[in-house]
Amino acid sequence: MFKFNKYTKFFLGIAIIGIVIFFVLDAVHFQLDQFSELRFSFSQKYIYWLIISLFFIMTSLVISAVGWVWIVNILNNDYVSYPLGIKVFFYSQLGRYIPGKIWTFIGRFILCKNNNISKSVITESIIYEIGMSFFAASIISGFILILNNTLHYTAQWLCYGIITICIFSVLSLKFFPNLLNWFSLKTGKKTIKTEISYKILLFYFFLNILLWFFMGYGIYFLARSVIFxxxxxxxxxxxxxxxxxxxxxxxxxxxxxxxVREGILVYFLSQFISPSNAIIVSVFSRILLTLAEFLCLFIALGISGLMPVIKKRWLSKIKT
Incomplete structure (x- = not known):
């Protein structure tokens, strides 16, 4: 197994940070270019809808972060503080801007390495996070498509795909840990011991339902700031x-x-508003989501930095 000295780790860290910054700036530049090409009139009297939208989106992100830390604490023997866990969560979210979907999770492994969190715990927590996110998103999508009669008939075939994803998500709660344990045995690593009850999983499911509704209504209030x-x-x-x-x-x-996400949003939003307004809402939603992620990261960094100071002052008052 390779062991890197402190200088190698330092330069690797600098390289990773540089890659993340490059792709984040590239994504932001791409979004701003798209936004600058749009032509629309924004009324200042609707600015409060934009503020409400940002609040709902940030709340959704915080619920997602808190849920992940909660699952980690259930799986982990040592308690992980929520300020630390939330900071790790939002730090790792920067990996979403790098092509490929694994960098977010790799970031969590790197950030949790020195915080008494084993790799198996992080792996299992990610499995539950992905599986439950898919399950909750699929259920909401399926109900909306089935119950909404105003959608075009050509969109109804998506229900079959959504049902498939839903079934896959339910099976993944047991299938992925078993598959991962089989792979671990073949590679000589420790197996994962799943100790999460269905009661906990049910609560985590409703937590994901809640965060999706906050995110969805955040997009609605964003659209409301552009058009009634x-x-x-x-x-x-x-x-x-x-x-x-x-x-x-x-x-x-x-x-x-x-x-991809913008294209799908434009298609469905066009059922209710004009395609031009649907494009505005879709592009603007990406910019607002990026802004919300960075605001949550900065707030998490601030709280994580203040907690030791507050704890120190509190202990000093007790001693006196």
Missing amino acids: IPFNISVVFPGFFCIAWLGGFLSFLTPSGIG
């Missing part, structure tokens, strides 16, 4: 975003699903 959309139509937005997320996640070659 009746609130009774807002219920379809979580389903539309879930379908777009599934398509973007399955596109392994595009960083963070750029282009």
